[in-house]
Amino acid sequence: MTVIYNRVALIGLGLIASSMYWAIKRAGLANEVVGFARSEETRQTAREIGLCDRICDTAVAAVAGADLVVLCVPVGVMGAVTAEIAPALKPGTTVSDVGSVKREVISAVTPYLPKGVHFVPAHPLAGTEHSGPRSGFAELFDNRWCLIVPVEGSDETACENVEKLWQGMGSLTERMDADHHDRVLAVTSHVPHLIAYTMVGVADDLRRVTDSEVVKYSAAGFRDFTRIAASDPTMWRDVFLSNKDATLEILGRFTEELFALQRAIRTDDGAHLHDYFTRTRAIRRGIIEAGQDTSAPDFGRGGSK
Amino acid sequence: MTVIYNRVALIGLGLIASSMYWAIKRAGLANEVVGFARSEETRQTAREIGLCDRICDTAVAAVAGADLVVLCVPVGVMGAVTAEIAPALKPGTTVSDVGSVKREVISAVTPYLPKGVHFVPAHPLAGTEHSGPRSGFAELFDNRWCLIVPVEGSDETACENVEKLWQGMGSLTERMDADHHDRVLAVTSHVPHLIAYTMVGVADDLRRVTDSEVVKYSAAGFRDFTRIAASDPTMWRDVFLSNKDATLEILGRFTEELFALQRAIRTDDGAHLHDYFTRTRAIRRGIIEAGQDTSAPDFGRGGSK
Numbered sequence: 001m002t003v004i005y006n007r008v009a010l011i012g013l014g015l016i017a018s019s020m021y022w023a024i025k026r027a028g029l030a031n032e033v034v035g036f037a038r039s040e041e042t043r044q045t046a047r048e049i050g051l052c053d054r055i056c057d058t059a060v061a062a063v064a065g066a067d068l069v070v071l072c073v074p075v076g077v078m079g080a081v082t083a084e085i086a087p088a089l090k091p092g093t094t095v096s097d098v099g100s101v102k103r104e105v106i107s108a109v110t111p112y113l114p115k116g117v118h119f120v121p122a123h124p125l126a127g128t129e130h131s132g133p134r135s136g137f138a139e140l141f142d143n144r145w146c147l148i149v150p151v152e153g154s155d156e157t158a159c160e161n162v163e164k165l166w167q168g169m170g171s172l173t174e175r176m177d178a179d180h181h182d183r184v185l186a187v188t189s190h191v192p193h194l195i196a197y198t199m200v201g202v203a204d205d206l207r208r209v210t211d212s213e214v215v216k217y218s219a220a221g222f223r224d225f226t227r228i229a230a231s232d233p234t235m236w237r238d239v240f241l242s243n244k245d246a247t248l249e250i251l252g253r254f255t256e257e258l259f260a261l262q263r264a265i266r267t268d269d270g271a272h273l274h275d276y277f278t279r280t281r282a283i284r285r286g287i288i289e290a291g292q293d294t295s296a297p298d299f300g301r302g303g304s305k
Numbered sequence: 306m307t308v309i310y311n312r313v314a315l316i317g318l319g320l321i322a323s324s325m326y327w328a329i330k331r332a333g334l335a336n337e338v339v340g341f342a343r344s345e346e347t348r349q350t351a352r353e354i355g356l357c358d359r360i361c362d363t364a365v366a367a368v369a370g371a372d373l374v375v376l377c378v379p380v381g382v383m384g385a386v387t388a389e390i391a392p393a394l395k396p397g398t399t400v401s402d403v404g405s406v407k408r409e410v411i412s413a414v415t416p417y418l419p420k421g422v423h424f425v426p427a428h429p430l431a432g433t434e435h436s437g438p439r440s441g442f443a444e445l446f447d448n449r450w451c452l453i454v455p456v457e458g459s460d461e462t463a464c465e466n467v468e469k470l471w472q473g474m475g476s477l478t479e480r481m482d483a484d485h486h487d488r489v490l491a492v493t494s495h496v497p498h499l500i501a502y503t504m505v506g507v508a509d510d511l512r513r514v515t516d517s518e519v520v521k522y523s524a525a526g527f528r529d530f531t532r533i534a535a536s537d538p539t540m541w542r543d544v545f546l547s548n549k550d551a552t553l554e555i556l557g558r559f560t561e562e563l564f565a566l567q568r569a570i571r572t573d574d575g576a577h578l579h580d581y582f583t584r585t586r587a588i589r590r591g592i593i594e595a596g597q598d599t600s601a602p603d604f605g606r607g608g609s610k
Binding site for chain 2: 076125126127129144145147183184185187188189190191192193194195196197198199200201202203204205206209211212213214215216217218219220221222223224225226227228229230231233234236237238240241244247248250251253254255257258261262265266268270273274276277278279280281282283284285286287290293
């Protein structure tokens with residue numbers, strides 16, 4: 001691999017940033033990676049585990065002299081963080097981010113960026129239900145998509161370098177328009193997460209089925225929901241609030257379908273149910289064929305402990 | 306292990322029955338296991354892969370002389386199958402089943418059972434999204450719960466032997482009343498499956514996001530839904546129709562919660578969202594502590610291919 005940037009600054013040191021650090025080092029994509037996190041405790045942890053070549057105590061110090069600055073903070077604070085670092089960005093620097101929503105991030109970040117600084121928003125579609133500086137690992141992005149969302153007037157060379165960085169970290173990349181990105185993610189990620197959170201909340205609330213029963217018997221299907229409903233609460237709050245329109249639209253469609261299935265159950269319409277359930281199997285096959293999951297039976301991953 | 310039954314008959318040869326065969330053999334729990342499937346093709350496959358010591362061409366032949374008969378057919382045909390085999394059951398035989406719903410199965414099966422035959426309903430909480438005679442494997446039930454649901458007047462020795470069989474196949478067992486079983490399963494399995502089916506159906510239906518995009522970018526959360534929405538359509542149609550009351554009740558609760566979250570998104574109530582998402586993390590921890598999943602990061606199980 002060739003070095004793409006002399007110095008990369010990671011602002012925020014959670015799952016994504018920490019995985020980026022290990023992935024950049026694995027492939028030798030930058031000469032130096034500096035990091036900053038707002039919490040003193042997180043900075044301390046990062047120093048302990050050797051996360052980043054250098055940890056700075058301020059965001060301004062971290063971005064000074066950086067050729068690429070990646071905002072790895074919750075979507076809701078992207079604008080405030082940009083306002084803080086803007087004066088310290090050197091001309092010609094590229095600013096990128098890893099937010100799960102793009103239209104709102106672009107609106108929040110763009111006004112603060114000085115002339116001569118390139119903005120190339122990005123979104124790696126990878127994650128686990130773990131968060132924090134200790135949760136990262138170099139393989140997180142391998143064979144996962146990273147969507148590159150150029151803004152109006154994005155510099156082509158700056159875009160290509162961000163693409164190369166992600167490819168170097170193991171990702172497949174694709175360019176996408178911000179509005180389309182937000183709609184695709186509402187379907188494939190945001191609404192599924194909201195539904196998983198809801199289902200887990202329902203189970204937690206019930207009186208006639210105990211919590212311990214829900215936990216003990218979770219392997220019957222419920223378990224798969226708890227995995228995604230254990231993701232970082234702050235990140236997800238910001239995602240829903242900043243991708244409101246697309247989320248509410250897809251939720252509306254979801255409710256419509258759910259009511260149709262509910263009526264089929266109430267009216268004993270077995271044919272409707274059977275047809276619906278048969279149709280959904282095809283999508284699963286497509287995902288396995290596309291290499292985004294395996295067909296290995298999943299029964300608690302007892303074998304991979 | 307000791308032999309618990311001289312002859313076991315498995316009626317229906319899908320994922321559960323085929324796994325039972327391999328698990329019974331692994332532990333030497335029966336001297337002979339005979340099998341029957343309604344489809345000629347399934348019987349042929351079973352013979353090819355050595356599933357069961359003997360495959361019979363009729364259900365009546367399969368149950369003749371059996372000490373334990375296990376109904377491994379969809380819930381909707383349990384009654385009809387019992388009517389067919391009833392005359393051939395020898396006195397003292399135990400009949401069990403593996404249906405995901407218990408109240409309706411008990412109502413459907415009991416009227417046909419001759420005096421002197423013991424009925425011990427059971428439900429192993431284990432499965433994968435695969436189905437058919439080739440999908441079984443001996444480890445499916447290891448460390449998974451099997452709920453034993455005695456009916457009024459169930460013979461205690463018959464119950465204990467069914468428990469021993471499941472324990473011998475690797476399961477943990479617990480006794481439960483039929484109505485409570487159906488409610489617990491509505492929460493932990495039936496409604497989660499219905500919701501997963503719905504979400505996958507919504508994605509499949511959208512016009513502005515293409516199918517190929519849904520498939521490509523599924524690792525962002527959607528993938529976990531497709532896994533459980535790929536389960537056997539006939540089985541699930543029957544589950545929903547036969548556990549109608551509990552399913553509709555839990556669905557009602559789910560919709561109520563979903564609408565509350567939807568309103569929080571619409572009204573920018575970040576505190577409500579954050580509180581809700583924080584609460585659901587605790588349940589996830591409980592499941593990991595109970596040994597029903599691992600805390601290993603799941604990123605497409607790329608490592609276990």
